[in-house]
Amino acid sequence: MKKNIPSIINAWCMYDWANSVHALVIVSSIFPVYFSATALSASGTPDVNFFGTQIKSSVLFSYTVSVSFLITALLVPICTAIADFTGKKKRFMQFFCYTGAVSCMLLYFFTKETLISGVFLFGLSLIGWSGSIVFYDSYLPEIATEDRFDKYSARGFSLGYLGSVLLLLFNLSMILAPQFYGITQKSLPARISFFTVGLWWILFAQIPFYYLPSGNADKEKSGNWIFHGFRELRKVYGRLREQPYLAKFLSAFFIYTMGLRTVMYVATIFGATELKLPSQSLIITVLLIQLVGIAGSYTFAWLSGKIGNIYALMIGVAIWIGICTGAYYTTEAMEFYMIACTVGMVMGGIQSLSRSTYSKLIPENVTDTASYFSFYDVTEKLAIVIGTFIYGTVEQLTGSMRNSILALLIIFVIGLMLLYRIPSRKVYHFELDRNKN
Numbered sequence: 001m002k003k004n005i006p007s008i009i010n011a012w013c014m015y016d017w018a019n020s021v022h023a024l025v026i027v028s029s030i031f032p033v034y035f036s037a038t039a040l041s042a043s044g045t046p047d048v049n050f051f052g053t054q055i056k057s058s059v060l061f062s063y064t065v066s067v068s069f070l071i072t073a074l075l076v077p078i079c080t081a082i083a084d085f086t087g088k089k090k091r092f093m094q095f096f097c098y099t100g101a102v103s104c105m106l107l108y109f110f111t112k113e114t115l116i117s118g119v120f121l122f123g124l125s126l127i128g129w130s131g132s133i134v135f136y137d138s139y140l141p142e143i144a145t146e147d148r149f150d151k152y153s154a155r156g157f158s159l160g161y162l163g164s165v166l167l168l169l170f171n172l173s174m175i176l177a178p179q180f181y182g183i184t185q186k187s188l189p190a191r192i193s194f195f196t197v198g199l200w201w202i203l204f205a206q207i208p209f210y211y212l213p214s215g216n217a218d219k220e221k222s223g224n225w226i227f228h229g230f231r232e233l234r235k236v237y238g239r240l241r242e243q244p245y246l247a248k249f250l251s252a253f254f255i256y257t258m259g260l261r262t263v264m265y266v267a268t269i270f271g272a273t274e275l276k277l278p279s280q281s282l283i284i285t286v287l288l289i290q291l292v293g294i295a296g297s298y299t300f301a302w303l304s305g306k307i308g309n310i311y312a313l314m315i316g317v318a319i320w321i322g323i324c325t326g327a328y329y330t331t332e333a334m335e336f337y338m339i340a341c342t343v344g345m346v347m348g349g350i351q352s353l354s355r356s357t358y359s360k361l362i363p364e365n366v367t368d369t370a371s372y373f374s375f376y377d378v379t380e381k382l383a384i385v386i387g388t389f390i391y392g393t394v395e396q397l398t399g400s401m402r403n404s405i406l407a408l409l410i411i412f413v414i415g416l417m418l419l420y421r422i423p424s425r426k427v428y429h430f431e432l433d434r435n436k437n
Helices: 006-028 030-038 057-086 089-109 112-138 146-176 188-211 225-241 244-273 279-307 309-328 333-361 369-398 401-420 425-436
Strands: 047-050 053-056
Touching: 006 030, 006 089, 006 112, 006 146, 006 188, 006 244, 006 279, 030 057, 030 112, 030 146, 030 188, 030 244, 030 279, 047 057, 047 112, 053 057, 053 369, 057 089, 057 112, 057 244, 057 369, 089 112, 089 188, 112 369, 146 188, 146 279, 146 333, 225 244, 225 369, 244 279, 244 309, 244 333, 244 369, 244 401, 279 309, 279 333, 309 333, 309 401, 333 369, 369 401
Parallel strands: none
Antiparallel strands: 047 053
């Protein structure tokens, strides 16, 4: 397949535009605030009854994320292996996309009386979102050459930030001025927001679904699909063991992602529960994070071009260590807002650079990219499972989210140490050229 075709690249990037509204509205802003205000006991405390167990709503939120990504981690390797075998990668991407989007739309019915179903729908939306991303990511080495991975990955994240901001602005206008839309019910603007996320996601996903190739449908097939899928995974695992830098990167990625993605899912809950910040301020803060994140994605792409991907990632992780240190001592709203802006600068940049770095480390002329990216995705999902579980458990045992932040700080320090073991390609090639001369 010919690579770097503008129409296909732009269509691929549009899936970031389509799905990022889930990450912003459902994961980071409106839904966490709505969840905190809705998941309350009859007396108004954040301790709720979930299947006969008393649990803090913030801990329930963290555990829901953990379980959802654990399920995804178990599902995706099988699905990606079958997708590579059958040549129907796009079909699987569509299945997860529609599952997540419809779940978001059904969150419209989430109220105090439907807490259990609301939690399940939130979890299902996470499974749909994360499941579709692995197939989306796996297209990058198929449609672009290595020298443009950083650029296109950053473009995708930037479009995602921009698109999600546009929808959040509309949703925020409903929440702040419901009378303008003729809305009188207090919870209705937030619930409409959940519905618009699913609608936006489905509509704009049609662009990449139309332009992206379906996969290698002409690939010769033999044997049972499921068992062949496991054989493909075992084969890719064997290749990973033969790629020492790829294996080292995955171990480092696993650790620092454990901290990074946990922050994504609990930051708003921290602001609402620990600092008692008003919901409007939290949502506006998340909006600012997205705008700063656009600059952050391109900044890290530029930085990787100057010093190499690994060193750029090390700088990003070092900044995360500073963020956790600052968050532990944060008591004022202004301090929270300053830290949030710093989060925005490094959040998208590290995610974008991680995706492109992994793409560069995959051996050339590989056709089963979905299976390769299933390892990347499973690594990420298991990191989220463990990270959010640690965060929720530390809070449950100690009664304070600040102690959970200390745990994340330690995780980032370990991630930085693991990245240090990997030579930066740019410096490595520079040394080779200098020795030749």
